[in-house]
Amino acid sequence: MSTAQHWGVHVKQTYRATVLAARPRGIPVPSDFAVVERPLVLPGPGQVLIQNLFVSLDAGFRHWMDEGSSDHILPEMPIGEPVMGLTLGRVVASKHPGFAEGDLLMARLAWEEYSLTDATDFFVKVPDEYDCPLSYHLGILGDTGMSAYFGMTDIALPQAGETVLVSAAGGAVGSIAGQVAKIYGARTVGIVSGAAKCQQIIEQFGYDAAIDRTGDVPQQLAATCPDGVDVYFDNVSGPLLELVLNNIAVGARIVLCGAVATYSASTPLPGPSNLFNLVTNQASMEGFMTHLQHDRYPEARTQLLAWAAEGRLRNAEYLMEGIENAGLAFCHLFEGRNLGKTIVRLAE
Amino acid sequence: MSTAQHWGVHVKQTYRATVLAARPRGIPVPSDFAVVERPLVLPGPGQVLIQNLFVSLDAGFRHWMDEGSSDHILPEMPIGEPVMGLTLGRVVASKHPGFAEGDLLMARLAWEEYSLTDATDFFVKVPDEYDCPLSYHLGILGDTGMSAYFGMTDIALPQAGETVLVSAAGGAVGSIAGQVAKIYGARTVGIVSGAAKCQQIIEQFGYDAAIDRTGDVPQQLAATCPDGVDVYFDNVSGPLLELVLNNIAVGARIVLCGAVATYSASTPLPGPSNLFNLVTNQASMEGFMTHLQHDRYPEARTQLLAWAAEGRLRNAEYLMEGIENAGLAFCHLFEGRNLGKTIVRLAE
Structure with a gap:
């Protein structure tokens, strides 16, 4: 990276990107990723050049690192190309009628300092009506917060006094989901790995109890959820x-x-052998994709930010600096090292 | 069985019952069951004696034939005792304040010609406001019909033009579920075993297409549900x-x-390895226990009987005669031999 000045003062010649060096075998490791330097190209007609300020690390993207993983959501990631991911960036040059220099955007771009794109898909302007740090838009105000909010308020519908159990309870989504359930009056129990993390989620996210996955889970489930999991x-x-x-x-x-x-x-894991418990308990299991609730993001953001302002909701971040740490931050997700939303900051 | 006359005219001395002779290993076989003759005992205080007219055969009861299967619904069936099951019978003697001679009852009793019981649980009087054969109360008006009706109208909510897929599509519940979905305007596809049965369910239950489980199921699923299964x-x-x-x-x-x-x-089967498809497709999976909808049975029965009267719904029965055939009829369920509700008739 040649300079750090604002676009237009010094034109940068190159930028750095983290590419997929090898397809991960199982849990990703740092050597699956490599940093490359690439020439910076100015936008052509219909294109926009974005300086990425933050990269959001999301475990779900692991899927598209596999060969043959193309589906109706995204294509398989090519080896040697910047890793696909969610970013928050600023338009530094635009020949696209929909975007102007200075616009702040969230997009499905890549782990790279700059992205040149025709902005055909997955582009959302960062809403400017919220008074909060920019990175909140990748946390409580971003897809992470939206997943926790809609999953909890539309599908889970926790009632006061019910027991709400959250797995990956200290993670980006789990930490918010647990806090939202608590606000709804539920008893919350979080599942994490390790005694230290058990303590952390109780202190930081208000869980009433924690289950350590490295211990005897059935025994802890029975002890912390004596009336069953609602x-x-x-x-x-x-x-x-x-x-x-x-x-x-x-x-x-x-x-x-x-x-x-x-x-x-590497091969599909067998599913639960006891799905029939859904029948005998008249229970349901539902999947959802948050981005299809997009019309309702403003309602959710306003509510989450209000709770944060009241001190009832913490936006926790696990922040690393520099594109050279994107791969490492991604690996940490699978080790459960993060507490809160994992973000790599590329620029101020 | 000594006589067939009405109770009170000739007092019967004995009755026959089908007992669990051995715990089935895997699919039940006829030798898991045996017919025994037992002395008939008159009711004591608080008891009622019921002559069972029909036994309803339900695959779900297989579960409680296993050792250690006691749960919050039913206890494990003891070896040598009459097999637990659903029955429809007539009170022939009562010292119970809630029941009078001649009352027609549905109950969770056993595969036996007579049951002496204190009627503490699972007792429902056969409603007399419906003009239909008595056995309908084990079919479209019974738990079978109620499962199909509530499962389809409360949970599945089929819309006109949607594709509704039903497994065990010719069975007691499946045959009704498929017909109800069709009435709601859906395209219906049934899964059964064998080409002959494929033809039967199309002709008798109006399925638009059938899938033969003994053939290439993925290929047939793609061919019969080109827009996916709703x-x-x-x-x-x-x-x-x-x-x-x-x-x-x-x-x-x-x-x-x-x-x-x-x-x-004998050991739990692994569940589906692709539950994540529920997430990517924003899909849900829900279990239910019909008997908890009991308040709404009248509404459902009236509707189902009206459809039957209009010729839009068939109450199909797979009928066998005599308590000595209860075990065999149960085994046939697991071979998929039945079309419609499997019933054993014990008396007129």
């Missing part, structure tokens, strides 16, 4: 889902939000 | 559910009604 907000799937299904209460709602346990599996 | 009414579970999950449409609803594929498994 809501399971599942970010993990895999064998943990089967254990929880053995503990659901009548009328339980299982919200399928993420499946981090399965993203790195 | 509703899957699942009576089978197991590997078939996984195949269907690969073909669901956005917004699909999966109704978990039964799981005949799992009832005979």
Whole structure:
């Protein structure tokens, strides 16, 4: 990277990107990623050049690192190309009628300092009516917050006094989901890995109890959810889902939000063998894709920010600096190292 | 059985019952059951003696034939005792304040010609306001019909033009579920075993297409549901559910009604490895227990009987005669031999 000045003062010649160096085998490792330097190209007609300020790290993108993973959502990521991901950036040059220099955008772009794009899809202007740090738009005001909010308020519908269990309870979505359930008057129990993290989620996100996945989960489930689980907000799937299904209460709602346990599996993991517990407990399991609720983001953002202002909701961030750390930050997600939303900051 | 006369004219000395002779290993076989003769005992205070006219055969009861199967619904069936099941019978002697001689009752009793009981649970008087054969109360007006009706109208909510897929499509619940979906304007596709049965369900229950489980199911799913499955009414579970999950449409609803594929498994079958398709398709999976909708049975019965009267709904029965055939009829369920509701008639 040659300079750090504002576009138009010194024209940068190159930028750095983190590319997919190898397809991860199972859990991603830092050597699956490499930093490359690329020439910066000015926008042509219909194009826009974006300086990415933040990269959002999301475990769900692991899926498209696999060969043959193209689906109706995204194509398979090519080896040697910048890793696809969600970014928040500023338009620094535009020949696109819809965008002007200075616009702040969230987009599905890539792990790179600058992106040249025709902006055909996944582009959202950062709303300017909220008084908060910019990175909140990747946390409580972003897809993460929206997933937690809509998953909890539209599907889980926690009632006062119910027991709400959250997996990956300290993660980007889980930490918000747990806090929202608590605001709705539920008892919240979080599942994380390790005694230290159990303590952290109780202190930082107000969970009433925590379950350590590295311990005896059935015993802890029984102890922390003696009347059964009314809501399971599942970010993990895999064998943990089967254990929880053995503990659901009548009328339980299982919200399928993420499946981090399965993203790195080289062959599909078997599903829970006890799905029939949904029948005997008249329970439901529902998946959802937050971005299709886009019309209702303003309502959700206003509510979440109001709770944050009242001190009832924390926007926690696990922040790393520099594009050279994007791969590492992504790997940390799968080790459960993060508390809150994992973000890499590329520029001020 | 000594006489067939009405109680009070000739007092019978004995009755026959089908007992559990051995715990089935996997799919039940006729030798798991045995007919015994037992002395008939008159009711004591608080008791009622019921002559069972029909036994309803339901695959779900297979579960409680296993050792250690006691749960919050029913206890494990003891070896040597009459097999638990649903019956329709007439009170022939009563010392119970709630029941009089001649009352027609549906109950969770056993595969036996007479039942002496204190009638503490699961007792429902056969409603007398419906003009139909008595056995309809085990079919479209019974739990079978109620499961199909509420599963389809409360959970599946089929819309005109949607594709509704039904497994065990010729069975007691499936045959009604498919017909109800058709009345709601859906395209219906049924899954059964064998080409002959494919033809039968199209002719008798109006399915638009049929899938033969003994053939190439993925190929047939793609061919008969080119726009994906909007509703899957699942009576089978197991590997078939996984195949269907690969073909669901956005917004699909999966109704978990039964799981005949799992009832005979000696160890739990793994669940579907592709539950994440619920997330990407924003789909739901919901289980239900019909008997908890009991307040709404009259509404459902009136509607189903009206459709039957209009010739839009067939109450199909797979009828066998005599308590000595109860075990065989039960085994036929697992071979998929039945078309419609499997019933054993014990008396006129």
